[in-house]
Amino acid sequence: MRTVRLRLSLHWAVLGTVLIVAMTVYAHILWEAAFEEVSGDEERELLSKKSVRQDEEEEYTQTSAVVLLQNETEFRETGRNLAEYNPEEDDLTSAQERLQKRRRWIQSVCRHLHHKEPVEKTARNSFNYFFDYRAAVCPIPKSGSSTWREHLRIVNRGPHPSVPIFQDLRLIKIQRQPIKKIMRQLSQTTKIITVRHPLTRLVSLLFRSKFNKGMPLRAYSPKSEEERRKKKAGFSWSDNFYAFWLPALHANNMLPTDFHRDLNLTSPLDPDIRYNTSVYTAIYWRVRPRINFNQFMKLVVSSHKEGKANPHWDTYYNRCSPCRFDYDYVTHIENARGRPQVRIQSVGSSFEADLGRELLEDSL
Structure with missing residues (x-):
């Protein structure tokens, strides 16, 4: 009798255990189904927000590209009926011919553009001088400007690296002259400008150096x-x-x-x-x-729209007035090789810069 009761107890225990396990599994299945439904809703919501955010970021990026390439677009539109400059021909021509071609191309495009360039501001504030030579450079931020400052310090024998170039007393003396006198001096001065592609200038140095690559x-x-x-x-x-x-x-x-x-x-x-x-x-x-690239681009676009563009991403014509100043040397930073050593030689009252065919000829 006791054996029968023991067997019944074991059967009921096993049956209870099975029921408990079955209920647990069923509850787990229901919970997973509910979780998947909630997760699916959340995932769809996140994807929707991500899509909207991507659309907004794409709009910012596209708008910024329009602003940053405005000059290039106008450059191409106004130059369709002109003899277009072909960079591939550079390998077949001398440095002097390339310089002349670039100058003619700038002049031909400028005749069809109607930008109001701040000539007086450029003349008074944008040029840096090699004081013992009739030469001046209009450095554009993130287009070799740091290298030009190093050259200026070496050739001018100062100021000390801890003192900004614009605080050089000799430069301040020139800038305080009447604008007519400054313009007359610049007309008799060899003028240099170094340029680079606007998007390369924006991304490769500015975003990385000033905004830590988005970190x-x-x-x-x-x-x-x-x-x-x-x-x-x-x-x-x-x-x-x-x-x-x-x-x-x-x-x-x-x-x-x-x-x-x-x-x-x-x-x-x-x-x-x-x-x-x-x-x-x-x-x-x-x-x-922490500023990511799209947020940075929104800053660039909004500042251009408000007329408050930072000098580091301001336009070339607003910095150096290329349509009003006939630059003798227009160099391309993309073609520069290495870090050139500057050697200056005076020929009469003119400026002859022998950069070892490293800065000028390799950048032309």
Whole structure:
């Protein structure tokens, strides 16, 4: 009798265990089905948002390309009926012929364009001079301007690398002259300009150097700033925040609307205002800025539309007025090879630059 009862108990125990396992499996199946349904909804929602975001980013990118290549588009449109310049012919012609061809091409295109170039601003603020020679260069940011500054320091024997070129007292003296005198001097001066493709200029150096390739931007370090200033002139951390990072945050609506109250400011943050380092530091630790390429492009487009383009991505005609100044040397940074050594020789009152056929001829 006891044996029968024991067997029944075991049967009921096994049956109960099976039922529990079955219910657990069934509940798990129901849970997975519900999770898959929710996940599917979430995934569809995420894909929808991603599609909208991609459309917006594509629109920003396309718009920026239109703005940045505006000159090139007009260049091609107005040059259809002209004898177009063919870069492939460069290998078959001498450096002098190439220079003449580039000058003629600029002149022919300029006759069909109607840009209002800031001639006086260019003459007074954009040219840097080789003081002992009748030569001047209009350096364009991210188109070899740093290399030109190095050459200027070497040839002019100063100023010290820790002093910006524009603070050279000799340059300031020239800039303070009456504009007519400056223009007369420039008409008798050999003028140089170095250019590069606008998108290459924008992406390869500017986005990488100023926005850290889209990675998190660096924090403020007083010790590093002090050491850097002793060695070399250039943008400080606060300069970068004022000129690049805060405008990018503002253009992309990445700043809290009431954030200025936390900073004890009476009005919302304005990218046109230069704040002290403590304000920028507070913004940095609150936002932890990281600007991707599309956000950077939105900054570029909006600044051009508002007429507030940063000099680093401003147009060539707005920086150097190529339609009003007859540049003797138009060099291409894409063709430069290595880091040329500058050797200057004076021939009478003219300027002869022998860059070892490395800067001029290799860049033509």
